[in-house]
Amino acid sequence: xxxxxxxxxxxxxxxxxxxxxxxxxxxxxxxxxxxxxxxxxxxxxxxxxxxxxxxxxxxxxxxxxxxxxxxxxxxxxxxxxxxxxxxxxxxxxxxxxxxxxxxxxxxxxxxxxx
Amino acid sequence: xxxxxxxxxxxxxxxxxxxxxxxxxxxxxxxxxxxxxxxxxxxxxxxxxxxxxxxxxxxxxxxxxxxxxxxxxxxxxxxxxxxxxxxxxxxxxxxxxxxxxxxxxxxxx
Numbered sequence: 001x002x003x004x005x006x007x008x009x010x011x012x013x014x015x016x017x018x019x020x021x022x023x024x025x026x027x028x029x030x031x032x033x034x035x036x037x038x039x040x041x042x043x044x045x046x047x048x049x050x051x052x053x054x055x056x057x058x059x060x061x062x063x064x065x066x067x068x069x070x071x072x073x074x075x076x077x078x079x080x081x082x083x084x085x086x087x088x089x090x091x092x093x094x095x096x097x098x099x100x101x102x103x104x105x106x107x108x109x110x111x112x113x114x
Numbered sequence: 115x116x117x118x119x120x121x122x123x124x125x126x127x128x129x130x131x132x133x134x135x136x137x138x139x140x141x142x143x144x145x146x147x148x149x150x151x152x153x154x155x156x157x158x159x160x161x162x163x164x165x166x167x168x169x170x171x172x173x174x175x176x177x178x179x180x181x182x183x184x185x186x187x188x189x190x191x192x193x194x195x196x197x198x199x200x201x202x203x204x205x206x207x208x209x210x211x212x213x214x215x216x217x218x219x220x221x222x223x
Contacts, residue, residue: 004156033210043157043202043213056210091156102147103211105156 004106006092012112018080021109023092024073031098034067034077035091037108043091049075050098061086082113119214120203126220133190135217137203138183144206146179148188151200151216160188160201193221 005024013019025032034046047057052069060067064083069075079086089110093103119138127133137146145164149157163170163179163186170177176189190197198221204211 042215045210048210093156102159102162103149103157105158107156108154 004092004094004104006090006106006109008109009107010110010112012114013082014114015083016081017113018078019082019086019111019113021077021090021092021111023075023077023106025075025092025094026104027073029094029096029104030072031095031101032069032075033093033095033103034075035093036088037091038088046077046090055098079111082111084113087111087113120201120217122217123215124218124220126222127193129193129195129221129223131193133193133197133219133221135188135201135219137186137188137214139186139203139205139212140184141205141207143181146177146186146206147204147211148175148177148186149202149204151202153199157202190219193219195221195223197221 004026007022030051032049036044036046044059046059047067048055049069052072065079067077089108091105091108093105095101095103121136143165145162147162148160150160151157161172161175161177163177165181168179174191179186200216200218202216203214
């Protein structure tokens with residue numbers, strides 16, 4: 001297995017533009033997590049899916065953020081419109097079972113909003 | 115919210131020395147995990163210790179857990195340059211992990 005695959009690895013965009021980050025979890029993993037990491041705030045959980053269903057999106061900063069998981073092998077995190085304060089590294093992680101189990105992280109998508 | 119708090123925030127040691135990092139948490143847990151993050155990479159799971167375990171080993175890693183003090187330590191023995199990374203503890207809370215701010219470990223050649 002190639003692990004959790006995220007794209008793009010780097011994204012530089014201008015304020016106001018739409019950003020879409022993509023994630024392919026490990027095959028057979030039932031839970032998927034989107035995290036954001038910044039120096040100031042550390043690692044923050046944005047949203048958690050179990051069996052493709054969003055369980056908790058309370059960590060999503062505001063309505064500009066949305067996430068979908070149309071099937072077991074694909075998820076997107078969209079920011080529209082983007083703002084400079086959204087600049088961060090966004091990680092996708094998956095785990096075999098629901099709950100606080102061992103997570104496998106992707107390499108991350110580094111977003112810079114100018 | 116961050117439950118785990120690692121200390122020190124940063125640690126610099128000579129190659130070959132042992133490195134010890136600590137993690138404290140606030141509420142009762144089922145398990146505690148340690149992860150490593152190399153610069154520019156995602157986090158990698160190192161070891162999981164359950165609340166009924168006191169010590170666990172994996173290669174050069176030794177993790178202890180003291181539930182009475184709500185604390186854990188990660189010991190890396192005979193450190194190598196490749197151990198340079200940030201180390202995070204994570205405790206379970208319902209369906210999600212609660213992360214500490216991490217300890218940045220630098221191994222000097």
